[in-house]
Amino acid sequence: MIELPVEFVSRVKREFKDGARAFLDSYDRQPYKAIRVNTLKITPEKFKEISPFALSPVKWEPNGFYVSEEKAGKTVFHAAGLYYVQEPSAMSAAPLLNVQPGEKVLDLCSAPGGKGTQLAQALKGEGLIVLNEIDYSRAKILARNVERLGIKNAVVTCASPEKIAKAFEGYFDKVLVDAPCSGEGMFLKEPNAVTEWSEKNVELCAIRQKGILECAQKVLKPDGLMVYSTCTFAPQEDELQVENFLKEFPDFSLIEQHKLLPHEVMGEGHFVALLQKSNCGENECKVRAIRPNAPLKKVAPYRDFERRNLKTKFDNLHIVGDELYFLPDNCPQLDGLQVLRAGVPLGEFKGERFEPSHSLAMCLKACETNCIDVDENTAINYLRGLTFDCEENKSGWCLVTYFGYSLGWCKAVNGTAKNHLPKGIRI
Numbered sequence: 001m002i003e004l005p006v007e008f009v010s011r012v013k014r015e016f017k018d019g020a021r022a023f024l025d026s027y028d029r030q031p032y033k034a035i036r037v038n039t040l041k042i043t044p045e046k047f048k049e050i051s052p053f054a055l056s057p058v059k060w061e062p063n064g065f066y067v068s069e070e071k072a073g074k075t076v077f078h079a080a081g082l083y084y085v086q087e088p089s090a091m092s093a094a095p096l097l098n099v100q101p102g103e104k105v106l107d108l109c110s111a112p113g114g115k116g117t118q119l120a121q122a123l124k125g126e127g128l129i130v131l132n133e134i135d136y137s138r139a140k141i142l143a144r145n146v147e148r149l150g151i152k153n154a155v156v157t158c159a160s161p162e163k164i165a166k167a168f169e170g171y172f173d174k175v176l177v178d179a180p181c182s183g184e185g186m187f188l189k190e191p192n193a194v195t196e197w198s199e200k201n202v203e204l205c206a207i208r209q210k211g212i213l214e215c216a217q218k219v220l221k222p223d224g225l226m227v228y229s230t231c232t233f234a235p236q237e238d239e240l241q242v243e244n245f246l247k248e249f250p251d252f253s254l255i256e257q258h259k260l261l262p263h264e265v266m267g268e269g270h271f272v273a274l275l276q277k278s279n280c281g282e283n284e285c286k287v288r289a290i291r292p293n294a295p296l297k298k299v300a301p302y303r304d305f306e307r308r309n310l311k312t313k314f315d316n317l318h319i320v321g322d323e324l325y326f327l328p329d330n331c332p333q334l335d336g337l338q339v340l341r342a343g344v345p346l347g348e349f350k351g352e353r354f355e356p357s358h359s360l361a362m363c364l365k366a367c368e369t370n371c372i373d374v375d376e377n378t379a380i381n382y383l384r385g386l387t388f389d390c391e392e393n394k395s396g397w398c399l400v401t402y403f404g405y406s407l408g409w410c411k412a413v414n415g416t417a418k419n420h421l422p423k424g425i426r427i
Helices: 006-028 044-050 088-094 114-123 136-148 161-167 189-198 199-219 239-247 301-311 358-363 377-381
Strands: 033-037 055-060 061-067 083-085 105-106 128-132 154-158 173-177 221-228 251-259 270-277 317-320 323-326 338-342 342-348 353-356 369-371 396-402 406-415 418-421
Touching: 033 088, 033 251, 044 061, 061 088, 088 114, 088 251, 088 270, 105 114, 105 396, 114 128, 114 136, 114 173, 128 136, 128 161, 136 154, 136 338, 136 358, 161 199, 173 199, 199 221, 199 239, 221 239, 239 270, 301 342, 301 353, 301 396, 342 358, 358 406, 377 396, 377 406
Parallel strands: 105 128, 105 173, 128 154, 173 221, 369 396
Antiparallel strands: 033 061, 033 083, 055 061, 154 338, 221 270, 251 270, 317 323, 323 342, 342 353, 396 406, 406 418
């Protein structure tokens, strides 16, 4: 059993009483591991047929499965974006929002992206999801996960909750606030959470969460839904936080809330609350859409690439510097925000030439372009940045695929596939 903070153990005994022993004994076991199948690329049924490890269902997420694999994030299928490694209890928050295709959704504290990409799957490529993270280094990890999973209708921002509130007042149908917390639910999985815990930190987290919720309620439409979640057990950060929020904002009501406890579920613990904003007759949202700015002449090199290499067409094209983007429908103006990704970065203009991006590769299906399907050994070597032999009749830009799922671009020349996987994501 890990050595838990004395003050934490004392509080557990006070709050859980007869259930305290079972709660504390749960720290004797190994953490549960799980993955969530990325339905933007593959169905759970199809993934079961090709999965390299055994799967057992997570009851609160139909695409979630327990695994015993120690390094589930090191497979070729993971690199292809077929699944996301996610703690099972953490999968419980996003489904409460009941996100529907076409809605506008915000994940305010999104990195590394488990819950946000879960919401994106529910949108099925329709509508818009804004994934925000205040810490730039974590926001970059978030953007890479969006890229790997092939999400086309996401905007990734790096901004404070206050800036998001100012930019998107009254804009979103659904909002997820997975608030930074004292991490008591992560003690078993992340030993650093134990050493960093203190009663003072619990209080500081509660103060910060209050400020985040005050910003989050501003961006929600009338009748909109908001989920507040944490991976902690402290009442100040959970039930009391929700109670105090409802007192301050009486136009919100509590629909339901749950506390997943590690001695009662197969997970590390989570708190989730579903709140709804009343239809209070507010003025129409003033957020306006970006007008795509790519003139025909300037995008001609891309259209030429598209004509030669793709069987699908991207519209809503937008140019920033030498980079070309595909924007989601009605993508909002993003003035004043640091944007890491808007829609899909399709590639870069290099003089009269267009070079496709890895993001574009990860959005494409095998049927949409020229492909070279490889075996596992070749796939691993490709992910390491190596070239490989290919058929002589292959030439130009080709997707490297494994079981028909994209790993990235190569360029075939005279029987050799030259590697175009970005150096930063090679293994």
